[in-house]
Amino acid sequence: MRINVFPALNGDCILVEYVASHYILIDGGYVNTYNNYLLPKLVEIANNGGTVDVVVVTHIDEDHISGIIKLLEEDVFPISIKEIWYNGYKHVQSVAIVSEEDEIFAHKNICKETNVINPKSISAKQGCTLSTLIARKGLLWNSPTKGNTMKGLISYSLGDATIHILSPNNDDISNVELFWKKRLIKDGLLSKAHSNEYWDDAFEFCLSKEKPGFHFHKKKVSKSYDLIKIKEEAYVPDDSATNGSSIAFVLEVEGKRILFLGDAHAETIVESLITLYGEKNAPFRFDAVKLSHHGSFNNNSPKLLEIITCDNWLISTNGDKYDHPDLPTLAHIITNENNNAPKLYFNYNLTVSKELMKQEYHKDNNFEIICPDDDGITITL
Template identity: 80%
Template sequence: MNIYMFPSLNGDCILVEYVASRYILIDGGYVDTYKAFLLPKLVEIADNGGVIDVLVVTHIDRDHISGIIRMLEEDKLPISIKEIWYNGYKHVQSSVHVSEEDEIFVHKDICKETRSVNSIPISAKQGCTLSTLINRKGLLWNRPANGNTMKGLSSYLLGDATIHILSPNSNDISNVEAFWKKKLIKAGLLSKAHSNEYWDDAFEFSLSQEKPGFRDVKVHIKSV
């Protein structure tokens, strides 16, 4: 087994070769992490016939997710990615039907117009966060859980390897759902706590604003 940990300041970007030419990628650090370190490595791996079996996105802090967003914004991915494990908002709420008119309203009201570092601007309607990019790339999403929430304690086979999920647990998921309901109520978008109006993009973008935005800060990273 080989483990590569790329510079990402206080964030994470970890590439695990669990068997020859088969990899697990955990988070992507900042955009600079992706451009300077992760991208060249992924191109090298792809040129030698390697693939990413699982891309794991742990959470949406910019020092974990910015590099992943930049990669998924590429017209062509630098390497084959078999599936992604990531809990978007649809994984912490019941399935609902949302009209296109309502969806556009929330995108405009919460997401606004966003721009990633050194990339083509992505409008709110196109999607400003990871969930939309996953759908646009057609990636298998949370496959071991049949598309549902990835949570602990659970274990999944990946070839000859076993992956153990330790968190989040059911209480963690409930807490995030409650947080988002309060955010929408405060914004005047919900009249009561149990509205059916939920959106992945608005959820992720709103959570990201609890800390400095993960898409609009330029960070220079170099090896040490």
């Protein structure tokens, strides 16, 4: 198995070759991630006879969906894509009927058009057309649930692999619906019924612009950091409805077990893992873990990190915007006795990764920092 974590700025774009020539694509980062890294790789794979069996769009957020939208906008896909997993508006609906005038209102006021001013932007509408593109392209959509909402806990066979969907759960989906209803109430549209394309756009735009539901860990990296003391910081869970809707899953294939957490809430993951594997069997062994929400401590709780044992930890972020990953997250991983000389893989050279390479941190803790090359990081299991 080979896992590529591409440079995706503060987002995610992960390509997994789970068996030879068969791939799972998890999110697409921003447009420049697609153009500079993902597209050339997909062309190379296609030329060698490979296919993307599943595209997993974990949730509605610019740093996850923008590159996927760019991929689906192609007249001809650069590679064969068999199916897509993504929870769009039709999977989380509020009843509303609107006139053409109200549709125009929703499109212009909820899904406001903006000018493209930087490479992160994906289009004049900031990436609120993913559902429409999936429908137009006729892609097989959420096949494990027969087109319904992808949510845990379910297990699904994908060739020789098994995928266990851990998140979102029913409560997470309800929170997204509540968030959307509040926006409709604000604009006086809740008592009216929805139509399709306008509301796909408005729904996606609304969620992609949700304010962060996590604590900003303002910090300065210094060699004076005490990892034991840092891990004592109080945990405050993320309450973002959008992040809570993130599709997170376990991939099991050829005796390997990988945990891909998207931006999911730690509480949902803990509940699903205990249900899936049995609390008495904790800590649960994984061959690799992609940390939730770029290593945010609000999405990687002490409880979650306590019930996992793993030697390979993947961190996808350039540290922009919210200064992820958070040191308490890394401190819990490094000092956890369940982890045997853990390796922390970064897809960007960050101040914190460089700091943790200093010998002072390794006197009492056995761990390794793996820095990226120009194309991000690749690990083979």
